[in-house]
Amino acid sequence: MVHTQHVCTRKMESRSTPCTATCFCHLIEGCRVTIPYFILSTHCSQTAGGHQSWLEHQRRPLPPQAPSCGSSSLAQRCTDHTRAPGDCPGVFSAGLDLTEMCGRNPAHYAEYWKAVQELWLRLYLSNLVLIAAISGACPAGGCLISLTCDYRVLADNPKCLIGLNETLLGIIAPFWFRDTLVNTIGHRAAERALQLGLLFPPAEALQVGMVDQVVPEDQVQSTALSVMAQWMAIPDHARQLTKNMMRKPTVDRLLKQRDADIQNFVSFISRDSIQKSLQMYLEKLKQKKG
Template identity: 80%
Template sequence: MRVAVLKLKNPPVNSLSLEFLTELNINLEKLENDKTFRGIIITSDCPRIFSAGLDLKELCGKNPAHYTEYYKALQNLWLRLYLSNLVLISAINGSCIAAGCLISLACDYRILADNPKYVIGMNETRLGLVAPFWFKDNLVNTIGHRASERALQLGLLFPPAEALQVGIVDKVVPEDQVQSTALSVMAQWLAVQDHARHLTKNMMRKSTADLLVKQRDADIQNFISFLSRDSIQKSLQMYLAKLTQNKG
């Protein structure tokens, strides 16, 4: 079986800059088109972090054209992951937050390293932001409506045991076993005939993806108008300043 390992590498925290999103989309498209691959394991090359989510610098003080390009790249990434014909397994070897969590949710299976310092979830409300409806839909499809409502409103970040309990990950294993477990789980998924699995995956996921496809432009406009509010720009700038101070 030919399985690609896609390592997220945008130090220090794999934040999803426009350049990084574009690169991810290109690499995923290449793997989709290369018929020798049947699966991808997505993991991180940065220590202790899978991905911290959106690059907030892309959302501060830019123009609407930039926000449009950025948000389209994010939509494209999710649609490409969520509807991929390949088996996608997320080998989560660090904290996995907000849009980073979305990447893992779009996969077929999630394995999290058992380290109490690693958390997974969508914490947008803690930054004064709102997760887009398709983030919400993907989460609801994974952990159910009530658990999603609580997680999204409170911006919850789950440590491994809680993540497993709520179902946002499928397996928690010792840190040094994340990759080997991903490979053994991959073998299980690849034991199923591809065409039957593709059609079943599409049947399960297409209606959720179609909601975004039908509303893409309106979704972009909502994002831009929300982001362009003075109060949102101020809170993002304050948060970025705080991050910079912490680094200092």
């Protein structure tokens, strides 16, 4: 038997941003070792300085464990910050926290980037079934999180734009964002989407393969749940080994050059020109809020 629990809704307390992320975890009763099914579903409003997200938690010390068994602890850590869901609708995840990339020192950037890598490694190779229930905007790092899931359900609302729009901010999606996108929508569509920083509205997102299903806004959660039921019907060990076989080569590419990727990020983000454009962008966001 399966029941559903809200194990995680959390408030981004730091930097006083009202962002909340909601995660639904589905437990199989009697399952002791892992929580094998997991729906990502965040509701948070984007605000100035508001590129905070889901990812912030990663900056805390991670328990020393293999990525393959990290998912349950990820869910566990999420439960540290529970709150009623749905209080900040409009955004699935605003992605990486720009304030972490702006006006800090190289050591800070390196630590932050390592945490971002860690989140991706854990989600992309998670043994859990991950279903993204996307009922808000889903740009940049938020899009990446959804792309690590096994299935994406998007609300049919023109505000629900999804895409890796890094170039629009003057920054670059790293190669493992690229790999994740290419795996999802193919090389040509990824080439165009990444260069133009495209944010796809629902119909286009579906057509290009960025999401698997578009449904009316009030059916996103129920659709995600019924999709999950389908994935849960598969013998778990066979599904996990198959998922691993599909994704391990992509993960290995990052593992082979993780430090180089960090150095690359740090030296890029430390450039004066990049810092300037990020600051201008954050200013603009603050003025919007003000």
